[in-house]
Amino acid sequence: MTDRAKLAILDTSFSAIPLFEAIDPNKSEVFVVGSKRDDYLTKFQNIKYIEADYKDIELLRKIIRRFQIDFIIPGCND
Numbered sequence: 001m002t003d004r005a006k007l008a009i010l011d012t013s014f015s016a017i018p019l020f021e022a023i024d025p026n027k028s029e030v031f032v033v034g035s036k037r038d039d040y041l042t043k044f045q046n047i048k049y050i051e052a053d054y055k056d057i058e059l060l061r062k063i064i065r066r067f068q069i070d071f072i073i074p075g076c077n078d
Contacts, residue, residue, distance in 0.1 A: 004029045006068055010054040011075020012039035019073055020047065031067060033060070034075075 005028045009019050012034030020041060023030055031048045032041045042049040050067070054060050063069070 005070045006031065007071045007073060008033055008050070008064070008067070008069045009041070009073045009075065010034070010060075011077065012036055012041045012049070013075070013077060014040040015076040016041055019076070020044075031069065033063065 004026075007023060007028050008031040009016055010033050011019070012032045013036075016032070017040070020030060025046055029048070030046065031050055033050045033052050033054045034042070035051060035053045036042075037049070037051055041047055050063055052059055052063060064072070
């Protein structure tokens, strides 16, 4: 079995659900990045939540390196 791609959705809100639903969980490990820990997508068991302000580019770079993120998916509201 090959490693699954690591995807980070830069949104945790309800409006990002279609982005998450378009991802095959057998082929990808999904992270969501946002500063609202009680937002909708932070509650899913098969999503890893990273609490951070994704508008902070340097912080986002550190997150990408630390978690070895392969792909970034921008959210719907920004």
